[in-house]
Amino acid sequence: MTEQFDFTSTERAVSPQREPVFGEDVRADAKRIVERYPEARSALLPMLHLVQSEQGHVSSEGIDFCAEQLALSAAEVSAVATFYTMYKRKPCGQHIVSVCTNTLCAALGGDEIYKGLSEHLGVGHDETAGTPGEEGSLTLEHAECLAACDHAPVLQVDYEYYDKQSPESALELVKSLQRGEKPAPTRGAGLTDFRTAERQLAGFFDRPGARLSESVDGPSAAPETLRGAHQAQHSGWTAPAMPDEAPIPPLPEKE
Amino acid sequence: MTDADSRPDPLTPVLTKRWLSPNSWHIDTYEQLEGYTALRKALAAQPDQLVELVKTAGLRGRGGAGFPAGVKWSFMPKEPAKPHYLVINADEGEPGTCKDIPLMMADPHSLIEGCVIASYAMRANKCMIYVRGEALHCIRRLNAAVEEAYARGYLGRDILGSGFDCDIVVHAGAGAYICGEETALLDSLEGKRGQPRLKPPFPAQAGLYACPTTVNNVETIATVPFIVNGGSDWFRRMGREKSPGPKIFSLSGHVERPGQYEAPLGTTLRELLELAGGMKDGIPLKFWTPGGSSTPLFTAEHLDVPLDFEGAAEAGSMLGTTALMIFNETVSVPWAVMKWTQFYEHESCGKCTPCREGTFWLAQVLERMVDGRGTEQDIDTLLDVCDNVFGRSFCALGDGAVSPITSGIKYFREEFLALCQQNRPGAEPGEPALAGAAR
Numbered sequence: 001m002t003e004q005f006d007f008t009s010t011e012r013a014v015s016p017q018r019e020p021v022f023g024e025d026v027r028a029d030a031k032r033i034v035e036r037y038p039e040a041r042s043a044l045l046p047m048l049h050l051v052q053s054e055q056g057h058v059s060s061e062g063i064d065f066c067a068e069q070l071a072l073s074a075a076e077v078s079a080v081a082t083f084y085t086m087y088k089r090k091p092c093g094q095h096i097v098s099v100c101t102n103t104l105c106a107a108l109g110g111d112e113i114y115k116g117l118s119e120h121l122g123v124g125h126d127e128t129a130g131t132p133g134e135e136g137s138l139t140l141e142h143a144e145c146l147a148a149c150d151h152a153p154v155l156q157v158d159y160e161y162y163d164k165q166s167p168e169s170a171l172e173l174v175k176s177l178q179r180g181e182k183p184a185p186t187r188g189a190g191l192t193d194f195r196t197a198e199r200q201l202a203g204f205f206d207r208p209g210a211r212l213s214e215s216v217d218g219p220s221a222a223p224e225t226l227r228g229a230h231q232a233q234h235s236g237w238t239a240p241a242m243p244d245e246a247p248i249p250p251l252p253e254k255e
Numbered sequence: 256m257t258d259a260d261s262r263p264d265p266l267t268p269v270l271t272k273r274w275l276s277p278n279s280w281h282i283d284t285y286e287q288l289e290g291y292t293a294l295r296k297a298l299a300a301q302p303d304q305l306v307e308l309v310k311t312a313g314l315r316g317r318g319g320a321g322f323p324a325g326v327k328w329s330f331m332p333k334e335p336a337k338p339h340y341l342v343i344n345a346d347e348g349e350p351g352t353c354k355d356i357p358l359m360m361a362d363p364h365s366l367i368e369g370c371v372i373a374s375y376a377m378r379a380n381k382c383m384i385y386v387r388g389e390a391l392h393c394i395r396r397l398n399a400a401v402e403e404a405y406a407r408g409y410l411g412r413d414i415l416g417s418g419f420d421c422d423i424v425v426h427a428g429a430g431a432y433i434c435g436e437e438t439a440l441l442d443s444l445e446g447k448r449g450q451p452r453l454k455p456p457f458p459a460q461a462g463l464y465a466c467p468t469t470v471n472n473v474e475t476i477a478t479v480p481f482i483v484n485g486g487s488d489w490f491r492r493m494g495r496e497k498s499p500g501p502k503i504f505s506l507s508g509h510v511e512r513p514g515q516y517e518a519p520l521g522t523t524l525r526e527l528l529e530l531a532g533g534m535k536d537g538i539p540l541k542f543w544t545p546g547g548s549s550t551p552l553f554t555a556e557h558l559d560v561p562l563d564f565e566g567a568a569e570a571g572s573m574l575g576t577t578a579l580m581i582f583n584e585t586v587s588v589p590w591a592v593m594k595w596t597q598f599y600e601h602e603s604c605g606k607c608t609p610c611r612e613g614t615f616w617l618a619q620v621l622e623r624m625v626d627g628r629g630t631e632q633d634i635d636t637l638l639d640v641c642d643n644v645f646g647r648s649f650c651a652l653g654d655g656a657v658s659p660i661t662s663g664i665k666y667f668r669e670e671f672l673a674l675c676q677q678n679r680p681g682a683e684p685g686e687p688a689l690a691g692a693a694r
Contacts, residue, residue, distance in 0.1 A: 036424050038338070038381065039464055044446030045429050049388075070446070083448040083604075085430030086388045098389070102350050103548065103594040104508055104580045144432060144598055145350040146389055149507035149580065150514045159391035187360070188392035200395065201388055201427040216399040220360040220392065221274060227514030228504075229271045231530060237264035239272075239493060239501060246486025248300045249307045 021061040026054055029204060030069045036203070040070050044080055046202045048087050053198035056133050057088040085144075086201075093128045093137035095177050096194045099155045099170070102145040109166060110153040114142050116167040117174055129178075136178040139194070150224040151186070158197040160185035163222060187222055189215035263493050263519050265526060267501045269481050270474065271517040274361040280396050282403040285364040291409055293480035297372040298417040303333070305376035309479065312487035313499040318344055318435075318472030319546065319575045320651075321498070321564040324479075330459035331377045331467050339379035340468040341370060342444065342458075343476060345386040345393070346428050346435040349547035350598060351578030354503040355473040357515055359386070359393040362477070363400035367423065369476035371409060372483060374421045377469055381422050385440055388428045397425045432602035436650045437470040439604065450606040451650035474503060494520035498563030498574075508543075508581035509535040520563040524579060528558075538583040542666070546575020548595045549655025551662035552588075572662070588667040589674055592659045593621035599656035607649035613640050614656050621660075629675045634664060 029050055033043040044066060051062030058081045060074075067077045081087045088096075099114040100106075121129035123140050130137030148154045151163035155170060162173060163186040176183050182191040189210075196210050205212035232238065273279050273288050285291070297305055310325030331339060343366065347355040359366060370382045386394050401423050404410045412420050426444060433439045434449040441463050443449035462468020478500065482490050491499040498520040504527055507513045511532030518527065524543065534540055542552045545562060551572040553560065560570040567574040582591065600614040617640055620633050641657035648654065664671055 039445070041446035042426075042444055045443065046427060048429065049427060080446065080448055083431065084388075084428075087429055101594075102598055103591050104351060104582075106594055107508070107582060107586050107591065143389070144601065145348060145352075147347045147353045147356045147387065149351050149353045149578065150505055151353075152507055152513075156389065159389050161392070189395065197391055200391060201429075203398070203425070203427070205395070205398065212395060212399050212402070216280070216395050217278070218392070220280070220357075220396075224512075224514035225357045225361065226271075226274055227512055228266055228516035228518070228530070229268045229275050231516075232264070232266035232268045232272075233275065235264075235266070237266045237268075239267035239269045240263055240489060242485035242489050246484060246489060248296070248304045248483070249311055249487070251301055251303050252307050 021059075022051070022054060022065050026050065026065075027069075029202070030065070033202065034069065041072070044070060044072075044077065045084070048077075048081055048084075049198050050202035050204075052087060053195045053202060055091070056195055057091045088126075088139070090126070091128070091132035092194050093130060093132055093139040094135055094193050095137075095157050095191075096139045096141065097155060097157050097174060097177070098141050098143035098146070098159075100144070100146045100148075100153060101142040104145075104149050105153040108152045112167045113153060113155065113165055113170045116171055120171055120174060135180045138174065138177055151222060157185070157191060158194050159201075160188040160191055160197075162186055185218075187218075187220045189218040265522070265530065266516060266518050267493050268517050269501045270358060270362070270365065270477055270503060271515060273365070274357070279361050280363055280400065282364060282400065282407060285362070289484065290364055291368055291407075293483035294368050294371055294409060295415060297375060297483050298415055298419060302376045302378055305372065305483070308487060309376070309482060312482045312490040313497070314475065314478060314482060314490070315498060315564060316472055317474035317478070317502065317576070319349065319549075319573075321574060324471060324475050327459070327469055327471070328373070328377055330457065331469060332459075333378075335378050335467075337466040338381065338464075339377055340463045340466055341374045341377060341379045341382040342437075342441065342463060342468055342470045343370060343382065343384040343473060344435060344437060344440055344470050345384055345390070345473045346440060347387055347390070347473070348432045348435050349549060349576055349578060350595065351505070351507060351544055351547045351580040352576040353505045353507065353578065354515060354576065356387075356390050356393055358473055358477060358503070359390070360396055363393075363396045364404065365477040365480060366397070366473055367400055367404050368409070369479040370423055371414065371421050372479050373469075373471065373476055375419050379469075380420050381424070383444060383463070384423060384425050385434070385444055386425060386427055388430050394425060394427055401425060431604070432598075433604040433650075433652060436652065439650070440470060441468065448604070450604045453649075495561065495563050495565070497565055502577055504562070504577045504579060506531050506579050506581065509538065509540075509583040510581050511535050521561040521566060523559050523561055524553075525558040527562075527579065528581075534581070534583060538585065541582050541584045541586060542588060542591075542663075543579055543581045544575070545572050545577070545579065547578040548580070548598070549573075549651070549658050550575040551658045552666060554666050587625075588663050588670045589621065590625050592663040593618070593625045595659045596621050596656065599652065603652060603656070607653070609644045610648040610653035610656065613644035613648075613653065616640050617644075617656070617660060624671065624674045627674065627677065629671075630678050631672060631675045633675065634668070634671050638664060
């Protein structure tokens, strides 16, 4: 471990003149992440979300920053950052639009939705329309199954769910995002932006509109979610009644 | 016990019942609806009694493999020489699977209560919930629920005066399907690339930070408080002998009313389809998955297969996550299989050669076939590559990747052949091969 840290320091010494990209506040946040875990390295995934929330992607400075905080080599952090789809290697737009094109969503229209958005925005997978970070700039990606198959076809904007989309509704949604509007997701909190979402993934809920108390509510019980429960209620079906006193079995005899 | 022999209702909402209450995710709602009563009861018992209870109830893991949860718990050492960990697998990503995310959104406290009970039973003082990064709203709800639980003394030091301490950390993943594999999840949680580990040692010996660890699925753990309150006999009144209890069946695709239906294990697709209003627009069923894309396909012949761990296996598939993706006659099987194969190609972690190479070759062959450039020999090539991936990969991803292909060819070989007809020597150029699905 020490050797790796030394290596990082040596590497740093080659270009020592750079202004620190991440301020004291980010450093303090990074420390708070480390404190959550019994072992520091567990903080790496949330910390990568944190640097991404600062810069809109995981830059080489972001990688160096994480390496320094966790006494890892930049290569070790890079190896992790490049493994996971959600860490973006190029600057992202104000919003990220993820269209599920896995089999089920695709069969119900997901491929058409993706194609329509791609044509409208003039970009392909993992590319950004507009100037990254500016209002109305959008990064498009096709996503793997987003675990909302009962609402298919789905897409996410900044990881908020927009259920039961059509090529037309998705295009309208993207156009309004480009105008700087923030249409409400079908389920989830009000839309913020990619960087705020990334900060929440790092475990921080401290920005206006993104405080835990403000953002925890919002709709989540879509008709599909409640379908079985509603149907049971209407039909008078229930699970068997629990006994008043259900015993917990005694300790098993030692063999 | 006469009463116990009677057949339960078609739907048995246990986990999903509270979802109907307004603001079901708030602790006040949860407490009004018997929330945290199971925890009090559990903390009054000995940890091993709870392990015994879960064993007797016959609760089987809801994450796909169906391993008996109580048995898994009993692998944990009795005397903690090192810290013990409970890790919750909330990395829901198996195509078709969409039960844990609504559960965590609607009723995060049931998971938290289950976590504390399970941690107590396994002598763990730290529990990590590894949530898929794309499930941002679940992460918010869980974080808020954890805060609420600390404030009411259900987490932290000396919980409810029992002397037991338990902390929960909500951890966001970063978009890698492989992290749903329990040892890859542990590596990811340690801040590494999510690649599976060689077993043994199993997590109960050397899991997170090489300490004794149990990894359980969300639905499994959220079921525990109900078993504590209702007892094992009550639990066993639903489901079948070897697969007891209620289960959330997630119906998606070409059905009239897709959604979450909690029914006893052993319910059939025919029964579930009836509840869901039948096939969409009356277009007949063609193929379906009993538990996600990694479970071999079923067809209309399998409508009466009892959907429990034994029933699905006897019929040649697996119960998986009870993610019932339903496709009608308009969908091309080779196309669907190609799409799933592209998914596995993308998600293969690259650690072992059969899966890394195999998924890439399989995807290329299927893409060629769907594009109308295949030959009959490609079918044999596919099966040959599948044979070299299945059972030879490091983890279950490889096995899952070949499931749609081998079962697709088994039941729909004609469709694969039809794609190749035009490429026979001397054949007339035919219709362009179907690429993609009709609506």
